[in-house]
Amino acid sequence: MVAGSKGVLFSLKGAAVALALLFPFVLLRGLGAGDWKLMGALGAFLGAQVTFLILFGTVVITGIMGVVQITRLRKWRVTLANMWELIVVFLSFGWRVHPKINLDNPGALSLPFGTAAAFSTLVCYGLARL
DSSP: OOOHHHHHHHHHHHHHHHHHHHHHHHHTTSSOHHHHHHHHHHHHHHOHHHHHHHHHHHHHHHHHHHHHHHHHHTOHHHHHHHHHHHHHHHHHHOSOOOSSSSTTOTTSOOOOHHHHHHHHHHHHHHHHHO
16 A cells, blocks of 8 residues: 555556546547546556556457457447448548447447456456465
């Protein structure tokens, strides 16, 4: 445990890593603000290095969950078309929220990012105990 001004700096660095890396995805409506704040709080507890590892693990786990969900629902064609459209819109107009492909669309597939973050945290904790 880190106390005093070193502890404050430790927490600020950890929160800053998570919040800074995920902020563009929140602005583009690809990640909810609750998930963003959860990762910021996790970063404040764990510090910058561990937060970066957990965030990396969370992205990998979320990717695996996405592949499973897309395969299970047989949505590969739609998903690849949406990815292509997002790339074209990004290259044409820059950083803008897509009018249809975002969290506000109730028909869009979504993944539980917080669950992936919890699982990644447990994996990192388990590996640290080895």
